[in-house]
Amino acid sequence: MKLFRHGSVGAEKPGILDRDGVRRDLSAHLPVLDGAALADGTLERIAAIDLSSLPVVPEGARLGAPLPRPVNFVCIGLNYADHAAETGAAIPKEPIIFIKAGSAYSGPFDDVVIPRGSTETDWEVELGVVIGREARYVAEADALDHVAGYCIVNDVSEREYQTRRGGTWDKGKGCPTFGPTGPYLVTRDEVPDPQALDLWCEIDGKRMQNGNTRTMIFGVRPLVSYVSQFIALMPGDIIATGTPPGVGMGIKPNPVFLRAGQTMKLGIAGLGEQMQRTVAAA
Known part of the structure; x- marks a missing residue:
């Protein structure tokens, strides 16, 4: 999977790239893409989602760093x-x-x-x-x-x-x-x-x-x-x-x-x- 965050600084929402390279909004299934989401089996649940059902991220939307500021x-x-x-x-x-x-x-x-x-x-x-x-x-x-x-x-x-x-x-x-x-x-x-x-x-x-x-x-x-x-x-x-x-x-x-x-x-x-x-x- 290719995961990302989109939106203004400090208000980024999770997204995912589908097989056709279309950026999809993932926030209905994952409110925050952070370290906790990586550690608790969330990625496995995301992999089972029908990505074609997710809304498309608007063209030109800002892409932030893919995760919030790391501890280290x-x-x-x-x-x-x-x-x-x-x-x-x-x-x-x-x-x-x-x-x-x-x-x-x-x-x-x-x-x-x-x-x-x-x-x-x-x-x-x-x-x-x-x-x-x-x-x-x-x-x-x-x-x-x-x-x-x-x-x-x-x-x-x-x-x-x-x-x-x-x-x-x-x-x-x-x-x-x-x-x-x-x-x-x-x-x-x-x-x-x-x-x-x-x-x-x-x-x-x-x-x-x-x-x-x-x-x-x-x-x-x-x-x-x-x-x-x-x-x-x-x-x-x-x-x-x-x-x-x-x-x-x-x-x-x-x-x-x-x-x-x-x-x-x-x-x-x-x-x-x-x-x-x-x-x-x-």
């Missing part, structure tokens, strides 16, 4: 060897974990706000893993049993804040709107192999990133297991699993960064596409 918005750094190389970083021996601020979480087509004083705002297309069952100290063999599905995440990053302003990466990763997510939560049954997905990003129509999840250093199974050793993952939480090469900071000899008035478009095979316009902070 976990990100993995430098998880593609070729991306680590383009940034001049060593390949990590263990996954690099950081937490993206909740206020960064935003819809897949909402504007991305370039922070005041920013000169190095960058793009990162990533596979997002959506947790469906609470995960604590999960064995790698059991990791996918705790996954509800997958989504697209744009891990927008301010590189100066991230690397040259002291402290951890978080200040360059957690600015408002720096986490566009969605448009769909694609359930695990539709993604037989999360390590075989093409992913890409374009800036103003120019292809900048082309990658495949098979080149991850740490795949989905080990990541879910690893993170669960340190963080109690809750239903509806998201793990953004890292980005392939082609980010702005990796362009040689002169890195390229975003400015107001540009368009980011990104996608992952089978998970849909998202697009954002960049705007200057007020």
Whole structure:
């Protein structure tokens, strides 16, 4: 299933994509699409609904992130060897974990706000893993049993804040709107192999990133297991699993960064596409 939420910010309603690609409103059967709905068998009940009986979502309706703001918005750094190389970083021996601020979480087509004083705002297309069952100290063999599905995440990053302003990466990763997510939560049954997905990003129509999840250093199974050793993952939480090469900071000899008035478009095979316009902070 491809699930989504539609409507204005803070008033999103659940929806589902039917077999013909028509967006249908699901709110008569599911008032809220959240972590609890992923954990209590609701998905199985939704699968039995005659989707043709559901009302069509109006054309042009806003699509929000597919779930409400997660308890834990976990990100993995430098998880593609070729991306680590383009940034001049060593390949990590263990996954690099950081937490993206909740206020960064935003819809897949909402504007991305370039922070005041920013000169190095960058793009990162990533596979997002959506947790469906609470995960604590999960064995790698059991990791996918705790996954509800997958989504697209744009891990927008301010590189100066991230690397040259002291402290951890978080200040360059957690600015408002720096986490566009969605448009769909694609359930695990539709993604037989999360390590075989093409992913890409374009800036103003120019292809900048082309990658495949098979080149991850740490795949989905080990990541879910690893993170669960340190963080109690809750239903509806998201793990953004890292980005392939082609980010702005990796362009040689002169890195390229975003400015107001540009368009980011990104996608992952089978998970849909998202697009954002960049705007200057007020």
